[in-house]
Amino acid sequence: MDHISPVLWQFLEKWLERFALFPPEASTVAPQSDALFFFMVLVSLIGLTIVVLLIVAFSILYSKKRHPQAVQIEGSTILEATWTIIPLGLFLVMFVWGALLYFRIYTPPANALNIYVVGKQWMWKAEHPGGQHEINMLHVPVGRPIQITLISQDVFHSFSIPAFRVKREAIPGRYTTVWFEATRTGTFHLFCTQYCGTNHSQMIGDVIVMTPDDYKKWLESSTSGNSLAQDGERLFTSLSCGACHNARPDARGPSLAGVYNARLTLSSGQAITADDAYLREAILNPSEHITQGYAPIMPTYQGQISEEGVIALVEYIKNLDSDYRVQQTLNTTELAPNIEEKAAPAAKAPAAQEGVNP
Amino acid sequence: MSAATIVSLPDQSTARIPKMNFLTRENGLLSWLLTSDHKRIATLYLISITFFFFIGGALAGLIRLELLTPQTSLMAADTYNKVFTMHGVIMVFLFLVPSVPATIGNFFIPMMIGAKDLALPKINLLSWYLYVGAGIMMIYTMAAGGVDTGWTFTTPLSTHYLNTHVISTGLAIFVAGFSSIFTGLNFIVTIHKMRVPGMTWFRLPLFVWSNYAASILMVLGTPVLAITLVLVVLERTMHIGVFDPAYGGDPLLFQHLFWFYSHPAVYIMILPGMGVISEVVSTFSRKRVFGYTAVAFSSVAIAVFGFFVWAHHMFIMGISNYAALIFSLLTMLVAVPSAIKIFNWTFTLYKGSITFETPMLYAFGFMGLFTIGGLTGVFLGTTGTDIHLTETYFIVAHFHFVMVGGMLMAFLSGIHFWWPKWTGRMYPEKISQFAAVVTFIGFNFTFFPQFILGMLGMPRRYAAYPPEFQALNVFSTAGATILGVGYLLPILYLTWSLKYGAVAGDNPWQATGLEWQTQSPPLTENFLETPIMDHEAYDYEWLEKQNIARQQQKEVASAG
Numbered sequence: 001m002d003h004i005s006p007v008l009w010q011f012l013e014k015w016l017e018r019f020a021l022f023p024p025e026a027s028t029v030a031p032q033s034d035a036l037f038f039f040m041v042l043v044s045l046i047g048l049t050i051v052v053l054l055i056v057a058f059s060i061l062y063s064k065k066r067h068p069q070a071v072q073i074e075g076s077t078i079l080e081a082t083w084t085i086i087p088l089g090l091f092l093v094m095f096v097w098g099a100l101l102y103f104r105i106y107t108p109p110a111n112a113l114n115i116y117v118v119g120k121q122w123m124w125k126a127e128h129p130g131g132q133h134e135i136n137m138l139h140v141p142v143g144r145p146i147q148i149t150l151i152s153q154d155v156f157h158s159f160s161i162p163a164f165r166v167k168r169e170a171i172p173g174r175y176t177t178v179w180f181e182a183t184r185t186g187t188f189h190l191f192c193t194q195y196c197g198t199n200h201s202q203m204i205g206d207v208i209v210m211t212p213d214d215y216k217k218w219l220e221s222s223t224s225g226n227s228l229a230q231d232g233e234r235l236f237t238s239l240s241c242g243a244c245h246n247a248r249p250d251a252r253g254p255s256l257a258g259v260y261n262a263r264l265t266l267s268s269g270q271a272i273t274a275d276d277a278y279l280r281e282a283i284l285n286p287s288e289h290i291t292q293g294y295a296p297i298m299p300t301y302q303g304q305i306s307e308e309g310v311i312a313l314v315e316y317i318k319n320l321d322s323d324y325r326v327q328q329t330l331n332t333t334e335l336a337p338n339i340e341e342k343a344a345p346a347a348k349a350p351a352a353q354e355g356v357n358p
Numbered sequence: 359m360s361a362a363t364i365v366s367l368p369d370q371s372t373a374r375i376p377k378m379n380f381l382t383r384e385n386g387l388l389s390w391l392l393t394s395d396h397k398r399i400a401t402l403y404l405i406s407i408t409f410f411f412f413i414g415g416a417l418a419g420l421i422r423l424e425l426l427t428p429q430t431s432l433m434a435a436d437t438y439n440k441v442f443t444m445h446g447v448i449m450v451f452l453f454l455v456p457s458v459p460a461t462i463g464n465f466f467i468p469m470m471i472g473a474k475d476l477a478l479p480k481i482n483l484l485s486w487y488l489y490v491g492a493g494i495m496m497i498y499t500m501a502a503g504g505v506d507t508g509w510t511f512t513t514p515l516s517t518h519y520l521n522t523h524v525i526s527t528g529l530a531i532f533v534a535g536f537s538s539i540f541t542g543l544n545f546i547v548t549i550h551k552m553r554v555p556g557m558t559w560f561r562l563p564l565f566v567w568s569n570y571a572a573s574i575l576m577v578l579g580t581p582v583l584a585i586t587l588v589l590v591v592l593e594r595t596m597h598i599g600v601f602d603p604a605y606g607g608d609p610l611l612f613q614h615l616f617w618f619y620s621h622p623a624v625y626i627m628i629l630p631g632m633g634v635i636s637e638v639v640s641t642f643s644r645k646r647v648f649g650y651t652a653v654a655f656s657s658v659a660i661a662v663f664g665f666f667v668w669a670h671h672m673f674i675m676g677i678s679n680y681a682a683l684i685f686s687l688l689t690m691l692v693a694v695p696s697a698i699k700i701f702n703w704t705f706t707l708y709k710g711s712i713t714f715e716t717p718m719l720y721a722f723g724f725m726g727l728f729t730i731g732g733l734t735g736v737f738l739g740t741t742g743t744d745i746h747l748t749e750t751y752f753i754v755a756h757f758h759f760v761m762v763g764g765m766l767m768a769f770l771s772g773i774h775f776w777w778p779k780w781t782g783r784m785y786p787e788k789i790s791q792f793a794a795v796v797t798f799i800g801f802n803f804t805f806f807p808q809f810i811l812g813m814l815g816m817p818r819r820y821a822a823y824p825p826e827f828q829a830l831n832v833f834s835t836a837g838a839t840i841l842g843v844g845y846l847l848p849i850l851y852l853t854w855s856l857k858y859g860a861v862a863g864d865n866p867w868q869a870t871g872l873e874w875q876t877q878s879p880p881l882t883e884n885f886l887e888t889p890i891m892d893h894e895a896y897d898y899e900w901l902e903k904q905n906i907a908r909q910q911q912k913e914v915a916s917a918g
Binding site: 023051058069091095100156158160163 | 519604679742
């Protein structure tokens with residue numbers, strides 16, 4: 001075809017490059033989301049066609065030229081009932097179908113690999129449990145459920161991967177989660193979709209979906225030497241948290257080993273589960289989260305620790321009852337199937353990592 | 359069913375504009391600025407909202423120009439953020455909210471119920487002054503450097519992270535809010551207390567019903583917005599922790615409060631437009647509105663359910679999954695009354711005697727575009743698909759289909775429909791029909807590609823975007839140019855018609871509303887003698903009898 005006109009051909013090629021019409025389907029949930037989407041498109045098209053056809057037909061049949069005398073009609077209860085009940089029924093089908101999808105997207109499976117993502121003006125910082133940090137990039141393995149635990153350091157952001165059909169708001173001061181399982185390798189857009197100030201449109205990145213082998217190589221080559229839990233331990237030491245939280249009988253603070261996901265009773269009498277959100281709050285606003293039997297002496301760390309720091313501390317506390325220190329930075333995020341294939345000694349540690357994920 | 363009616367159009371060749379009318383009653387600037395005549399205040403409103411519509415429209419033009427290329431080529435990101443923020447604020451608070459109620463509603467609600475004025479004429483004038491005050495504050499904001507919070511004012515961005523004129527904008531919206539509270543209050547009191555004898559609730563024109571429903575929303579919803587904006591200003595100036603978690607506030611509280619007003623606000627904007635469509639479709643089909651009570655009650659249902667769906671703006675924000683379910687279910691319920699209205703208007707055409715004057719063309723445009731806008735709203739009200747589509751161009755397209763395709767079409771339909779009554783002169787029909795078609799084509803070109811962009815995942819409020827989105831954005835910008843022409847034309851020919859338009863006569867459309875049973879433009883007192891409502895709304899047989907009686911009277915007079 002390019003013999004017609006090379007210039008025109010070039011132009012056409014360039015045009016097509018800039019003329020996307022449908023996003024790739026690259027996660028397990030994407031085809032499910034699209035199925036509902038197309039069902040709704042179909043229903044809408046049928047509804048719209050009915051309305052437009054009726055308007056056109058009536059306009060032709062009952063135009064003044066053809067039909068000079070209007071017939072006065074009050075209305076029709078049967079017709080009113082028809083166009084109340086049928087749309088309502090269809091909307092309810094969409095509601096139920098949508099609700100099932102919604103619960104699927106926002107309920108991470110228990111075996112998901114957790115990656116923390118911090119949004120801040122104007123970048124996404126990903127914190128892998130193996131201690132790999134990245135900015136505006138997110139490397140994930142194909143075929144493995146990934147849970148993203150989100151938080152914002154400043155204003156509202158929104159973590160959106162159109163190819164996966166998932167999106168979740170990153171909220172200041174609050175963890176939110178979303179999960180996906182990529183089904184295709186490749187590079188996909190990561191957008192911030194909540195307006196967040198000047199460079200909102202620059203807060204974009206790439207999600208790089210890799211084969212398990214490539215992912216393993218990437219983990220090895222991008223390690224910072226410490227796992228996220230080890231980063232947390234350093235911070236724990238430098239902030240002298242251990243002065244109180246040391247598990248000694250006369251300790252002024254509660255022991256933190258095994259505290260993660262445990263049921264605690266606070267001095268207010270309230271019973272809570274010590275999840276990520278609770279641990280974060282207990283570090284930043286301790287006076288409101290005093291465990292029963294302890295004095296409210298812990299100072300606040302609000303404004304002194306970045307969100308990444310809090311994440312590292314939480315990750316450390318999560319891993320306190322495991323032998324996380326034995327783990328090498330790599331195999332904390334190693335893929336579960338590979339681990340099983342591997343020799344026994346290394347297998348124990350990742351199992352602990354798996355266990356603490358909710 | 360009843361017998362067929364023939365409506366004969368009056369002879370307009372001998373018509374003159376009556377010397378005494380509300381426009382000629384008094385002269386001079388002061389007579390306008392101190393007027394308490396609802397018709398003059400409506401005229402003042404019409405001029406002021408048109409002014410702000412064109413500022414908002416120019417800003418929209420800048421947005422579309424910037425988005426012609428993937429890079430930020432026309433303006434810096436900060437400027438772009440200010441442009442879309444001010445486009446949103448001006449269009450929502452200074453155009454869409456007051457558009458139909460404060461102009462057409464202000465002018466015609468008293469006339470439709472046979473009253474001489476609104477119940478509280480001075481409050482009505484005050485409401486216009488508040489509007490102007492808000493407008494001046496907004497112009498000050500723009501002149502002083504603008505604001506870039508987005509019209510949604512999301513905290514803590516608006517309270518602690520931006521150095522632009524958030525406070526003056528917040529106060530402008532606060533003041534504009536009181537303007538709409540006063541308008542709503544005035545309408546409620548007027549509709550309750552000022553109906554002429556015989557004008558029962560179920561004889562009210564549907565335009566009055568829909569404005570009544572919108573007024574309730576204005577009065578109950580707007581104070582929440584006002585309080586929320588005051589809290590934003592307090593947090594911004596005094597660091598009182600209400601919304602910002604860094605100060606001990608709740609990050610989601612702002613969104614709950616904001617959408618508690620701003621979702622009903624979309625019904626404030628669309629309901630009066632729906633009222634216009636009921637009047638227009640009935641008039642140009644020469645047939646009573648199909649299922650009057652269903653249409654009337656669907657307005658009320660929208661107003662009631664409209665208050666309980668706000669959190670559908672927050673499905674992805676980490677609200678409880680079960681809360682999301684309830685709000686999604688209620689959203690489905692609020693979609694039904696809109697569907698009912700669409701079908702009732704469609705069946706009003708059935709066995710009518712239809713003509714295709716400009717108001718009717720705009721009404722057809724409304725019905726098609728609002729159907730698309732409404733149905734795509736269901737995509738967003740469905741929790742599962744909302745996750746992918748929200749915060750993208752899909753939502754931008756959706757609300758522009760409702761607000762521009764729906765509301766603006768209804769506004770233009772209404773302006774053309776009542777122009778003869780308002781000014782005493784006809785607009786030029788052919789060019790207006792042309793403008794209506796241009797608007798429809800331009801609109802679809804502009805906003806339909808944005809649905810596809812949204813499905814592709816293009817986020818809203820992006821000054822720059824990945825190159826694969828360019829082609830669709832070029833379509834959109836090209837469409838906006840056509841749309842711009844569609845909006846400029848009415849300004850030109852309507853202004854022209856003020857002097858050169860054909861004389862309209864009392865009832866050029868042979869419509870049944872009481873407002874058409876008096877001279878055009880009306881007297882300051884609206885009616886020479888208080889009319890009595892002795893027939894149902896949209897009773898074309900009554901109108902025919904009236905015409906025959908008048909004809910006979912004339913014949914008797916000329917014979918005598």
